[in-house]
Amino acid sequence: MSGELSPIDTAKFVAAKRAVQYVEDGMRVGLGTGSTAAWMVRCLGERVRSEGLKITGVPTSTRTAELARQVGIEVTTLDEAKWLDLTIDGTDEYDPDLCLIKGGGGAHLQEKIVATASDRMVVIADPTKGVDMLGAFPLPIEVIPFGLQATKGLVEELLAAMDVLDSKAVLREKGGVPFVTDEGNHIVDLHLKRIQDPRKLSMVLNQVPGVVENGLFIDICDAVVIGHGDGRVEVIDINEGTHEEERIEFADSANIFADI
Template sequence: MFADLSPADQAKYVAAKRAVELVEDGMKLGLGTGSTAAWMVRCLAQRVKAEGLRIQGVPTSTRTADLARELGLEVVTLDQAGHLDITIDGTDEFDSALNLIKGGGGALLQEKIVASASDRMIVIADFDKHVPQLGKFPLPVEVLGFGLASSRDHIARLLADHGLAGCDITTRKQGDAPFVTDEGNFILDLHLAQIPDAPALAIALNQVPGVVENGLFIDICDRVILGASDGRIEEHVRP
């Protein structure tokens, strides 16, 4: 199967397979969202089937829940699980401190809640996701539909205060309509190019009325596993 995959999927598969090797019998797991996380769910299902592992998975989106159930994994809610051993998820960017930008798949709220409820968060990615400074990938901010224009104006002023004036703020679309999250909210994508102080911006964004959560994951990720199409693996651990 590996040889039949595209180079991008080969890299995702390699990282996912390594992460799933860290799963032990009896664990409760957070199951991430996105194309890389989907490979993790597939690899996990293979281990469960081959080894008879007893695990429970808490998905971070309806897409992940549907895939996990289709592959025969036991799916529970976070309230049912109560506590998670590991969350395995992808990322859109990460820096040397293992701070992340997530939310390209539109599931940042559930992803952050699930990751924060876990003893460890393991991120799987390809080598291109490692950046010297966060911000090249647009930063997603989940907002209420009520007062959307007001929230956008507040965010624009906040960005100016953080030395990021003039950055584009776009409402994420799905076709011609706004993209709607699993919680019924909208997403504003902040095209920043760079984020000089990601921890400070993460705190400030969540003070804006109408903002539900932002895609900066600060001091949450414990390990990043990078995969390459040639089978190479590299791991980064938070200091």
């Protein structure tokens, strides 16, 4: 299978394959959204089919829910599950403290709700997602449609007083029209280049009327699984203070796309 994948896809695949090893029979698992999380959902579906693993998944978007059902994962809502054992998701950036920027896929509101309703959050990533300081990736904020321009203006005014390198706020579009989230809101991407104090920025952004949630995940992620194009994975556990490396063997694995 490795010959069919690019190095970046191999990295995502081995990270996903390692991350789903955290899942145990009977668990309630939050399922992230995005291209890397999709690998995880497929790998988890492979375990369900091959091992008879019994789990319940709580998706963070409609597209993740559709994929989970396709690969045989039982799906429920967070309200039905009430609390989760584990959430596995991707990230757009992570720093040495495992603070994250998420929301490139437009689902950070549901992703943050699900992650904070979990005993543990494990993030899967490729090496390009690691940064010394957050901010190179645009920070998404979800905003309600009513008074959108006023909200955007307040955010820009706020950013002028923050320790960031840039303060450009851009309404996200798809197909020439404003992007709409699963909750019926819009997203404004903040091009900041550098965020000196993510914790402070997260707090003040959520005080702006009209801002529903921002894409900074602070003190939420417990571990990051980093995949490499040669099949290696690194596991950084912030609680245990460990940084381990191993190799994932998958040449004889079943094709995880066979039933999709």
